[in-house]
Amino acid sequence: MTIKHLAASVAASAILIAAPAVAEVDLSGETIEWVIPFSETGGSAKWANFFAPLLSEQLPGNPTVVVKFMPGAGSTKGANWFQEQEHEDGTLLFGTSGSTQFPFLLGDPRVRYEYSDWIPVMASGTGGVAYLNPEDGAKFDGSANALKDIDFIYGSQGATRLDLVPLLAWEMLGMNVEPVFGIKGRGDGRLMFERGEATIDYQTSSAYLGASADLVASGKAVPMMSWGALDDDGNIVRDPTFPDMPTFKEVCEATDGCETSGEAWDAWKAFFIAGFPVQKIAFLPAGTPQDVTDAYVAAFDAVRKTDGFAERAAQQVGKYPVFVGQGAARATVEGTTVSAEAKAFVTNWLQEAYGVSLK
Incomplete structure (x- = not known):
C-alpha cells in the first residue's frame, strides 16, 4: 500500500463517522489521559502536546486532555502496560512511535503487546x-x-x-x-x-x-x-x-x-517506511465502544479541518498527512508490516554490528 492509497482513505474515513452515535457521548468534566511511552523531551511529546488542546476543543463536552509520560525500555514498558488496559469511560488514549513499532516488527522478546488489539483513531507521518x-x-x-x-x-x-x-x-x-x-x-x-x-x-x-x-x-x-x-x-x-x-x-x-x-x-x-510516513499513532484501548471511537474519530477529523491547522502543524510538527478512522487503521497496518527479507537483513545486522540477538 502506498501513501497515495492511504491518503485516499482519509476522505473515505469521514463516511464512517456516525453523527447520532457521536452525539450520545458526553465527556464534560472528564480528564483524558494521553499516555506517551517516552520522556517529555522528545518528538512524541511535542506531537501529543500539539494535538492535545486541539482534541479537547473538538471532543464532546470539551474534556481536559493531559499528556502523561511513561518512559522505559525504549517504549515497550508503556506499550506492555497499555496492552493490559481495557475501556472504562473513554478517558484513556495511547500514543506510539516508530520506536514502539520496530521492536514489534523485529520480534523483540520484551514485546507483550499486539497492535491488532488496539483501536487506532489518528495517525500522522513525520520525518x-x-x-x-x-x-x-x-x-x-x-x-x-x-x-x-x-x-x-x-x-x-x-x-x-x-x-x-x-x-x-x-x-x-x-x-x-x-x-x-x-x-x-x-x-x-x-x-x-x-x-x-x-x-x-x-x-x-x-x-x-x-x-x-x-x-x-x-x-x-x-x-x-x-x-x-x-x-x-x-x-x-x-x-x-x-x-x-x-x-x-x-x-x-x-x-x-x-x-x-x-x-x-x-x-x-x-x-x-514503517517508521516515518505513518510514524505516530493514537490508540484507544481494547473494548472501547463504537460510539466513543466514533467521537474520537470525529474530533480528530475536525481538528485537521480547522482553519489554520495546516499552517500551525507545519511550524510545530511538520508538513505531513493526518489520517483518521479507516485511514488510521490502514496506516497502522502500513507501519507495522515489513517483508521477511528486510526483517532477516536487519536481524543479522543487529547481531553482527551490536551483538543484539532477538531470539
Missing part, C-alpha cells in the same frame, strides 16, 4: 533530520567522504528502536558512529549533543523544529540530511518540511561505496 557538531559539520559537503575517518558518539534509545534507521544509514555511508545506548527518549539524545557528550544526533521533525533548529540557528549544530519522504509512487523525495535539505538517498548517491540498491538499501527503505 527525521541528522545533524553534526560544528567542527565536523564544516567538513560535510553533501557527501560523507570527509567524515569517514571521524569517530562519532551518538546517544541512542537502542538499536532495535527507531534509531536503527540512522544507525544503518550512517553505516551504509561508511561512518564510524558509536552509540551510547540507554537514553529514554530522543530529547535526551539532543541534550547529550548540547552538552558535548555526543557529536552527532538525529531528531524527528517535531523535535527538530521545537529545539534542534535553534541549535542550528545559533551555530551549535550543522544539518546533514533528512531521511526524506515518499511520493505517490513510493519513491524517496525531499521532505516537504525541509525542502532545502538533501535526503539520505542523495547523500548516499554522493558518497563513495554507498549504494541505493541491494539488500542494505532495501532493508533501510523498508524500515524507513
Whole structure:
C-alpha cells in the first residue's frame, strides 16, 4: 500500500463517522489521559502536546486532555502496560512511535503487546533530520567522504528502536558512529549533543523544529540530511518540511561505496517506511465502544479541518498527512508490516554490528 492509497482513505474515513452515535457521548468534566511511552523531551511529546488542546476543543463536552509520560525500555514498558488496559469511560488514549513499532516488527522478546488489539483513531507521518557538531559539520559537503575517518558518539534509545534507521544509514555511508545506548527518549539524545557528550544526533521533525533548529540557528549544530519522504509512487523525495535539505538517498548517491540498491538499501527503505510516513499513532484501548471511537474519530477529523491547522502543524510538527478512522487503521497496518527479507537483513545486522540477538 502506498501513501497515495492511504491518503485516499482519509476522505473515505469521514463516511464512517456516525453523527447520532457521536452525539450520545458526553465527556464534560472528564480528564483524558494521553499516555506517551517516552520522556517529555522528545518528538512524541511535542506531537501529543500539539494535538492535545486541539482534541479537547473538538471532543464532546470539551474534556481536559493531559499528556502523561511513561518512559522505559525504549517504549515497550508503556506499550506492555497499555496492552493490559481495557475501556472504562473513554478517558484513556495511547500514543506510539516508530520506536514502539520496530521492536514489534523485529520480534523483540520484551514485546507483550499486539497492535491488532488496539483501536487506532489518528495517525500522522513525520520525518527525521541528522545533524553534526560544528567542527565536523564544516567538513560535510553533501557527501560523507570527509567524515569517514571521524569517530562519532551518538546517544541512542537502542538499536532495535527507531534509531536503527540512522544507525544503518550512517553505516551504509561508511561512518564510524558509536552509540551510547540507554537514553529514554530522543530529547535526551539532543541534550547529550548540547552538552558535548555526543557529536552527532538525529531528531524527528517535531523535535527538530521545537529545539534542534535553534541549535542550528545559533551555530551549535550543522544539518546533514533528512531521511526524506515518499511520493505517490513510493519513491524517496525531499521532505516537504525541509525542502532545502538533501535526503539520505542523495547523500548516499554522493558518497563513495554507498549504494541505493541491494539488500542494505532495501532493508533501510523498508524500515524507513514503517517508521516515518505513518510514524505516530493514537490508540484507544481494547473494548472501547463504537460510539466513543466514533467521537474520537470525529474530533480528530475536525481538528485537521480547522482553519489554520495546516499552517500551525507545519511550524510545530511538520508538513505531513493526518489520517483518521479507516485511514488510521490502514496506516497502522502500513507501519507495522515489513517483508521477511528486510526483517532477516536487519536481524543479522543487529547481531553482527551490536551483538543484539532477538531470539
